[in-house]
Amino acid sequence: MNESRPPTAEGQLAFLRSLQRLLDEGNFTSSYKFALLHAIADLCLIRGDDSGAELVLSTAEIAEQFVRLYWPQAVPYPAGDNERILSQNTGRQALVVRELAERHNRYEGSLVELERSRSDWGELRRKVEQTVRKMPLWKLQTVGSERLEFLYENVDTGASVRLQPGVAYCFRVFYPMVTDVIEGAWSHFVQRLNPQLLGQVVDLRSFLFGSQRTSLATYRPLLRAVQRGRCFYCESDIKSGGDVDHFIPWRRYSLDLGHNFVLAHRACNSSKSDLLAAEQHLERWTERNRTARDELEQGFDERRVLHDWPATRRIARWAYGQVHRAGGQVWVQANELRPLSGDWRRILSTLDHEAA
Ligand SMILES: [Zn+2]
Structure with missing residues (x-):
C-alpha cells in the first residue's frame, strides 16, 4: 500500500x-x-x-x-x-x-x-x-x-x-x-x-x-499596519490606498483565507497578475505570517475573516509544487520573470516544525 x-x-x-x-x-x-x-x-x-x-x-x-x-x-x-x-x-x-x-x-x-x-x-x-x-x-x-x-x-x-x-x-x-x-x-x-x-x-x-463580496478594502488598515505602510512586493511606501492582493492568485485557487492577503501598489499587483511570486516574496510572506500571526489573526477575527494558516500554507506548497513540476516561471517585479528554483521547498518546509 x-x-x-x-x-x-x-x-x-x-x-x-x-x-x-x-x-x-x-x-x-x-x-x-x-x-x-x-x-x-x-x-x-x-x-x-x-x-x-x-x-x-x-x-x-x-x-x-x-x-x-x-x-x-x-x-x-x-x-x-x-x-x-x-x-x-x-x-x-x-x-x-x-x-x-x-x-x-x-x-x-x-x-x-x-x-x-x-x-x-x-x-x-x-x-x-x-x-x-x-x-x-x-x-x-x-x-x-x-x-x-x-x-x-x-x-x-x-x-x-x-x-x-x-x-x-x-x-x-x-x-x-x-x-x-x-x-x-x-x-x-x-x-x-x-x-x-x-x-x-x-x-x-x-x-x-466569485471572490467574497465583502470588500477587500476592509483589510487594508490591518495589512497597512502589519506591513508598516509599505508595499508587500517592492517594499517602498504606499502613499494612499493600495490594492489588497491574493498572494496565491485567485485564478489558481480561490483562497479567501486571511493570511493569503497582502497590501501592494496597484502597479505591483497588476504586473504580478495571476503569477506566483518569486522566492524572496514567498520568504517575506511566510515571515510576515509567522511573526505577525497574533496581530493578524486578531484582526481577521475582528473583521470576521476566515483564516487557517496551516491550510493556507499547504495550498501554497501545492501551488509552488505544481509550477516547479511544470518548469514554470515566477514573478520578480514589473515585467521580470524567472524560473522557479527549488528554494520554495525549504521556505515552506521550515514551517512544518511549527505548531499547527
Ligand atoms: Zn510596490
Missing part, C-alpha cells in the same frame, strides 16, 4: 475521460454532485500529496467543504424586484441551501460567526454530512445504468471514502482545469433551473463562485 507512484500518462488521461463522462452523462437532479466533486478536488489539495497514494476523506470533511462552497450562494440573487435565492434542485430547494440561507440571516452573512457558535455549527455540520451520505456520495459515479467507479469504491455506507491510488494526484495536477469545468457545469445547471429569474444572464458564474 505504501508503494505508491504517480499514475502514468495513460492513467491520467483515463481519469480526465471518466470525469468528463461523469459531467456529460451523469443525471443531476440537484447541484450536490458538482459540489461533491469540487469538495473532493479541494480536499485533495489541502490534504493530499503527489505520491500517487490513496487518500481517505471523511464525510465530515466533505460536509465542511460543502458549507464553504454553498455559503456565498445561499443569498438572494440580485435581480431587481423579484430577487430570491437561486434554486439548486429540480424539486424543492436543496436542503443544504435552505439550512444555510436561514443561518445567513441569523449570523448576518458571517460564516466566521456561525463557526463560532459551537452548537449551531455542529448541528449544521451534522445535517450537511447526513445529506452528503444520503444523496450524492454513493450516486455520483452512476452514469445511466453504468457504474463508473474511478474515484472511490461505492460501498454505500460509512463515514468516509477511500480515493483510489492516483486520484488525489490527478486532482492536484489538473486542479485549475478540473474546477473550471465543474464550476462551468454547475453554473449551466443552475441557469437551467432558474430561467425566469436569470434569462440570458451573463454574470451568474461570478455570483456563484
Whole structure:
C-alpha cells in the first residue's frame, strides 16, 4: 500500500475521460454532485500529496467543504424586484441551501460567526454530512445504468471514502482545469433551473463562485499596519490606498483565507497578475505570517475573516509544487520573470516544525 507512484500518462488521461463522462452523462437532479466533486478536488489539495497514494476523506470533511462552497450562494440573487435565492434542485430547494440561507440571516452573512457558535455549527455540520451520505456520495459515479467507479469504491455506507491510488494526484495536477469545468457545469445547471429569474444572464458564474463580496478594502488598515505602510512586493511606501492582493492568485485557487492577503501598489499587483511570486516574496510572506500571526489573526477575527494558516500554507506548497513540476516561471517585479528554483521547498518546509 505504501508503494505508491504517480499514475502514468495513460492513467491520467483515463481519469480526465471518466470525469468528463461523469459531467456529460451523469443525471443531476440537484447541484450536490458538482459540489461533491469540487469538495473532493479541494480536499485533495489541502490534504493530499503527489505520491500517487490513496487518500481517505471523511464525510465530515466533505460536509465542511460543502458549507464553504454553498455559503456565498445561499443569498438572494440580485435581480431587481423579484430577487430570491437561486434554486439548486429540480424539486424543492436543496436542503443544504435552505439550512444555510436561514443561518445567513441569523449570523448576518458571517460564516466566521456561525463557526463560532459551537452548537449551531455542529448541528449544521451534522445535517450537511447526513445529506452528503444520503444523496450524492454513493450516486455520483452512476452514469445511466453504468457504474463508473474511478474515484472511490461505492460501498454505500460509512463515514468516509477511500480515493483510489492516483486520484488525489490527478486532482492536484489538473486542479485549475478540473474546477473550471465543474464550476462551468454547475453554473449551466443552475441557469437551467432558474430561467425566469436569470434569462440570458451573463454574470451568474461570478455570483456563484466569485471572490467574497465583502470588500477587500476592509483589510487594508490591518495589512497597512502589519506591513508598516509599505508595499508587500517592492517594499517602498504606499502613499494612499493600495490594492489588497491574493498572494496565491485567485485564478489558481480561490483562497479567501486571511493570511493569503497582502497590501501592494496597484502597479505591483497588476504586473504580478495571476503569477506566483518569486522566492524572496514567498520568504517575506511566510515571515510576515509567522511573526505577525497574533496581530493578524486578531484582526481577521475582528473583521470576521476566515483564516487557517496551516491550510493556507499547504495550498501554497501545492501551488509552488505544481509550477516547479511544470518548469514554470515566477514573478520578480514589473515585467521580470524567472524560473522557479527549488528554494520554495525549504521556505515552506521550515514551517512544518511549527505548531499547527
Ligand atoms: Zn510596490
